Amino acid sequence: SSNNVELIFIVDDVLDSGSFFDKEAGMLLDHIEIFMDMIEKGNYKDASYVAACSPKGVLRNMETLLKFKALKKPPNEDISPWLFHCKVLAETALEAPFIPDMIISLECAKAACSENHLELLYKWIAEERLIDGFFFFKTK
Known part of the structure; x- marks a missing residue:
């Protein structure tokens, strides 16, 4: 029908104009700026949630974890900002665009072990909130 054709042209115009992508890029940059401001002010707990819930998971990466x-x-x-962020990454893993990859999962495991919070690690693995392939080594 003609309504569908009009809609296609409208969508094409929006995509061609770049406004859709400009708005999305602006939103991502705003989110990163909010995160960096919180870190600078020492508000690491809120910054952790901002990072974990970032659009498209843009701040769910190793650079942020470091x-x-x-x-x-x-x-x-009771726990370091490092372990706190790992905890937030795990808590939000199932709702996020992706669960932590192997390297981030290993880093979170190191954080939990170094601070004697194995119960967190067991919980994250049991609930499949981390990639657990590195925990199980096969012997020949």
């Missing part, structure tokens, strides 16, 4: 790893553990906290 930012948290570099932060010092506040004296009044």
Whole structure:
């Protein structure tokens, strides 16, 4: 019908104009800016959720995880910002665009082990919130 043809032309015009992509890129940049501002202000817990829930998972990566790893553990906290971010990544894994890859999963396992929180690691593996292939080694 003619309505479908009109819709196709409208969609093509929007995509050709770049406005759709410009808006999306702007949204991603705004999200990254909010995240960086929170990190700079020491608000690592909120920054962790902003990163974990970032559009298209743009901040669910190793570079972001290493930012948290570099932060010092506040004296009044039970876990480091590194482990906290791993915990948030795992908590949001099933709703995110993708679960943490092998390298990030290994980094999260190291964080849990180094701070004696094996219960978190067991939970993440049992609930398939991390890629667990590296935990099970086959012997010949």
